[in-house]
Amino acid sequence: xxxxxxxxxxxxxxxxxxxxxxxxIAARLVVGLVWIAAGLLKLHDIADSVRSVRNxxxxxxxxxxxxxxxxPVFEVVIGAMLIGGFALRLTGTLSALLQLAFIIxxxxxxxxxxxxxxxCFGGSGSLVQNASAKYPWExxxxxxxxxxxVLLVVGPRSRLALDDLLLPRVxxxx
Amino acid sequence: MMAKSNRRRDEERRAAAAARxxxxxxxQQAAERRRRTLxxxxxxxxxxxxxxxxxxxxxxxxxxxxxxxxxxxxxxxNYGFVVGKPGAPATMVAYEDFQCPICKQFExxxxxxxxxxxxxxxxxxxxxxxxxxxxxxxxxxxxTRSLNAAACVSNFTNSQTWKLFxxxxxxxxxxxxxxxxxxxxxxxxxxxxxxxxxxxASCIMxxxxxxxxxxxxxxxxxxxxxxxxxxxxxxKNVSINTLANTAQVSKLIDAAVASNTK
Numbered sequence: 001x002x003x004x005x006x007x008x009x010x011x012x013x014x015x016x017x018x019x020x021x022x023x024x025i026a027a028r029l030v031v032g033l034v035w036i037a038a039g040l041l042k043l044h045d046i047a048d049s050v051r052s053v054r055n056x057x058x059x060x061x062x063x064x065x066x067x068x069x070x071x072p073v074f075e076v077v078i079g080a081m082l083i084g085g086f087a088l089r090l091t092g093t094l095s096a097l098l099q100l101a102f103i104i105x106x107x108x109x110x111x112x113x114x115x116x117x118x119x120c121f122g123g124s125g126s127l128v129q130n131a132s133a134k135y136p137w138e139x140x141x142x143x144x145x146x147x148x149x150v151l152l153v154v155g156p157r158s159r160l161a162l163d164d165l166l167l168p169r170v171x172x173x174x
Numbered sequence: 175m176m177a178k179s180n181r182r183r184d185e186e187r188r189a190a191a192a193a194r195x196x197x198x199x200x201x202q203q204a205a206e207r208r209r210r211t212l213x214x215x216x217x218x219x220x221x222x223x224x225x226x227x228x229x230x231x232x233x234x235x236x237x238x239x240x241x242x243x244x245x246x247x248x249x250x251x252n253y254g255f256v257v258g259k260p261g262a263p264a265t266m267v268a269y270e271d272f273q274c275p276i277c278k279q280f281e282x283x284x285x286x287x288x289x290x291x292x293x294x295x296x297x298x299x300x301x302x303x304x305x306x307x308x309x310x311x312x313x314x315x316x317x318t319r320s321l322n323a324a325a326c327v328s329n330f331t332n333s334q335t336w337k338l339f340x341x342x343x344x345x346x347x348x349x350x351x352x353x354x355x356x357x358x359x360x361x362x363x364x365x366x367x368x369x370x371x372x373x374x375a376s377c378i379m380x381x382x383x384x385x386x387x388x389x390x391x392x393x394x395x396x397x398x399x400x401x402x403x404x405x406x407x408x409x410k411n412v413s414i415n416t417l418a419n420t421a422q423v424s425k426l427i428d429a430a431v432a433s434n435t436k
Contacts, residue, residue: 048308
């Protein structure tokens with residue numbers, strides 16, 4: 001952890017270390033807003049969210065209604081916590097895990113040749129003839145959000161965050 | 175000479191001690207931060223759990239106490255509407271949404287051929303319309319309203335009138351992401367199809383069968399229907415690509431007729 005151990009940190013590393021608490025605000029906003037937008041769209045039509053979960057044919061039927069109903073709220077809450085900067089290490093972890101679950105879900109649907117829209121942004125949609133053409137792009141998008149979430153877990157220190165008030169500030173220069 | 179070296183050693187010792195104290199303080203600070211991070215995380219988990227659980231419990235309780243949907247006269251237990259002679263040798267099941275543009279393509283492409291086979295007594299079709307594209311009508315719930323209207327028409331008239339109404343809705347399908355047709359327009363189409371009684375109109379305006387449309391959509395989802403049109407011929411799935419080719423569909427129907435009348 002000490003600066004001496006990492007012999008001569010490059011200027012970029014030093015820059016990132018100094019400015020990460022500010023840079024991470026952007027990461028929080030991007031991931032947080034995406035979660036809130038995705039969640040609100042699904043909240044619009046809970047029954048559709050349930051059907052979307054069912055379409056992936058991964059979870060057993062007894063779990064489907066609970067997951068389909070809870071997921072949109074979970075997304076909105078996570079998004080709000082990210083933007084507010086509350087419990088960033090936890091919310092970053094949950095955000096990363098959920099993105100990972102989505103990536104696995106889409107990849108597995110793709111591998112099984114299921115023609116479904118992922119429903120990530122609400123709307124299981126009509127059966128598009130080439131739904132699978134969208135899978136790579138959806139996976140790429142979720143991977144980007146996954147990486148941003150992981151960065152927030154590794155570096156949860158952030159300015160303009162509730163955590164800044166709740167947690168003691170530790171000397172960043174070390 | 176001796177004194178000087180002693181003084182230096184003293185200084186070094188003092189500096190080392192100061193460094194140790196600083197290190198300990200830092201470690202303490204870090205430990206305190208870890209402790210509080212854990213605390214804040216625990217609070218975070220509690221917040222998420224309470225909000226999500228409350229919402230889920232309220233939602234699921236609301237949906238399970240919902241009164242069983244009122245039955246629609248002329249509908250099958252699978253929320254379908256049968257068009258054609260009951261004894262027709264080939265049976266098609268078609269899941270559709272009145273808002274679904276690919277269903278319109280299916281109707282435009284194969285509709286007249288299918289109608290011919292129905293009239294000839296070769297084929298019966300169980301239409302199972304569902305309402306899963308409500309987000310496509312700018313909050314106007316056209317999927318649900320159009321399906322409710324179709325249920326009303328069936329409830330008060332007969333299968334032929336229902337089919338005419340079904341065809342009218344596809345002929346004048348609203349584009350996706352527009353408000354769809356008004357209830358008044360749906361009433362007009364019902365009258366045009368022959369469902370002229372005021373009971374039909376009030377059924378459409380009051381969305382009498384709204385719960386039924388939700389049950390129908392849920393049943394289709396549980397049956398594994400993830401998109402529309404989903405078309406089965408004698409229980410076998412007919413792909414979208416095949417549906418785009420009327421001659422091929424016609425051939426499949428003839429094959430089904432042949433194998434069922436052997």
